[in-house]
Amino acid sequence: MSDLVILQKQYETAKAKNLALDMTRGKPGAEQLDLALPMLNLVTASDYKTLAGADSRNYGGLDGIPEAKALFVDFLEVNSPNEVVIGGNSSLTLMHDTIARCMSHGNSSSATPWGKLDKVKFICPSPGYDRHFAICEHFGIEMITVDMNADGPDMNQVEALVAADDSIKGIWVVPKYGNPTGTSVSDEVVDRLAAMKTAATDFRIFWDNAYAVHHLSEDVDVIKNLFTECASAGNPDRVYIYASTSKITFAGSGMAALGGSEANMDWMRGHLTISTIGPDKINQIRHCRFFGDFTGLKNHMTKHAELIKPKFDICISILESQLGGKGLATWTNPKGGYFISLDTNEGCAKRVVKLASEAGVKLTAAGATFPYKNDPKDSNIRLAPTLPSVEEIKLAMEVVCLCVELADAEKA
Numbered sequence: 001m002s003d004l005v006i007l008q009k010q011y012e013t014a015k016a017k018n019l020a021l022d023m024t025r026g027k028p029g030a031e032q033l034d035l036a037l038p039m040l041n042l043v044t045a046s047d048y049k050t051l052a053g054a055d056s057r058n059y060g061g062l063d064g065i066p067e068a069k070a071l072f073v074d075f076l077e078v079n080s081p082n083e084v085v086i087g088g089n090s091s092l093t094l095m096h097d098t099i100a101r102c103m104s105h106g107n108s109s110s111a112t113p114w115g116k117l118d119k120v121k122f123i124c125p126s127p128g129y130d131r132h133f134a135i136c137e138h139f140g141i142e143m144i145t146v147d148m149n150a151d152g153p154d155m156n157q158v159e160a161l162v163a164a165d166d167s168i169k170g171i172w173v174v175p176k177y178g179n180p181t182g183t184s185v186s187d188e189v190v191d192r193l194a195a196m197k198t199a200a201t202d203f204r205i206f207w208d209n210a211y212a213v214h215h216l217s218e219d220v221d222v223i224k225n226l227f228t229e230c231a232s233a234g235n236p237d238r239v240y241i242y243a244s245t246s247k248i249t250f251a252g253s254g255m256a257a258l259g260g261s262e263a264n265m266d267w268m269r270g271h272l273t274i275s276t277i278g279p280d281k282i283n284q285i286r287h288c289r290f291f292g293d294f295t296g297l298k299n300h301m302t303k304h305a306e307l308i309k310p311k312f313d314i315c316i317s318i319l320e321s322q323l324g325g326k327g328l329a330t331w332t333n334p335k336g337g338y339f340i341s342l343d344t345n346e347g348c349a350k351r352v353v354k355l356a357s358e359a360g361v362k363l364t365a366a367g368a369t370f371p372y373k374n375d376p377k378d379s380n381i382r383l384a385p386t387l388p389s390v391e392e393i394k395l396a397m398e399v400v401c402l403c404v405e406l407a408d409a410e411k412a
Contacts, residue, residue, distance in 0.1 A: 010406075014402060017360070019399065024363060027251070032308070035304065036249040039249060042285075043289070049285075052065075065284050068086045071294060075243050075257065076209070083260060084258070085259075086257050090254070091256040091258075094242055094257075094258050095208065099136075100139070101267075106202065108264055117167065121168045122142070123158055123171040124144065125147070125153035126146070127148055128369060129178075129369075132208070133370075143372065145371050146158055151188070153171070159192065162198040162200070166199035169204065170205070170206055174211070177336035177338075180369050182334020184223050203238065205240070211336055213298055214247065215301065216309045221335050227259065227260070239260060241260060248301065314393050315397055316333050327345075331383075338384060340385065341381075341383075344379050344404055347411055349378045351410065351411070352400070359402075364381070
């Protein structure tokens with residue numbers, strides 16, 4: 001009996017289990033959400049004022065209450081509250097709105113609104129975050145794919161592109177425990193991003209530090225401060241820094257923030273005076289009372305790590321036991337974040353995802369981690385271990401590994 005026939009029989013057995021498992025998106029598990037439940041009791045009908053005595057029910061506090069801004073000064077690694085704007089519940093919304101305002105009005109360094117230019121381009125290190133790419137598509141921004149290396153974007157490619165083309169206005173970077181690779185940028189990449197010559201005088205780095213505190217253990221990645229390095233290199237307005245508590249407290253009612261130079265934040269505050277009467281200050285008070293300060297937030301994330309590290313460990317263990325040494329796939333082993341990046345042999349990823357789906361295991365669509373959903377090698381698959389239980393992950397990963405073997409055997 002051939003290997004292919006054996007694998008096909010094993011696959012039919014797996015399908016007969018009628019599984020219904022979901023590893024498509026990086027959602028917190030219910031037990032992670034439960035950690036923040038006490039926060040819901042911290043603002044009451046008789047205790048809803050800020051530390052300064054401001055009434056959180058009323059207008060005001062356009063860019064955030066002082067204690068929330070103080071918390072995010074440390075989180076975003078900026079220098080002062082004037083370099084922070086507190087948004088709503090989602091950093092994705094802040095990123096979308098930043099680009100929308102660049103398109104309609106230009107940023108603080110722009111001579112012309114981006115939307116009035118013949119063409120606007122963004123550099124998109126890949127594999128990367130699908131929602132970044134969706135924002136670009138939504139606004140008609142042309143995406144240029146560059147390689148994502150083990151230490152971050154391929155800076156030889158990036159530097160050559162931005163120096164030669166003034167229609168390239170930005171780059172997306174998830175600096176720590178990146179989506180989907182789980183890797184972090186090196187100090188050299190930070191230095192080069194801060195100092196590189198750009199043809200566009202209003203070029204911006206969209207620094208989506210979504211996983212800044214999402215460590216899996218005490219062995220953490222430490223990255224250089226891009227905000228400080230940009231200022232030292234004479235480019236203080238180059239970076240927008242984003243973060244949120246969406247995967248720390250509650251995704252639907254977290255707290256998001258934008259950091260950057262005072263010029264950039266004044267630009268954003270100017271737009272906010274038109275678009276909003278102010279953020280949800282009651283929610284900001286709730287978060288600040290719950291954490292106390294940034295140390296309290298980091299201590300909270302230690303509890304998250306205790307819950308999700310076993311899920312990453314079982315993923316890696318099954319990948320190693322089922323696929324290790326077979327030449328069928330490679331994968332990352334991150335120190336933090338929400339994802340594991342699995343690379344099959346070329347031309348197999350879409351087939352693996354389809355086979356897994358038919359066997360009851362839903363994965364992120366193959367190609368989603370590249371601009372225009374086009375993975376030129378058809379090899380990358382993003383695994384999201386946080387939502388399912390350990391037992392569900394074990395079942396799901398056994399199916400995924402079987403599908404990798406079967407897809408490769410079919411192709412051969």
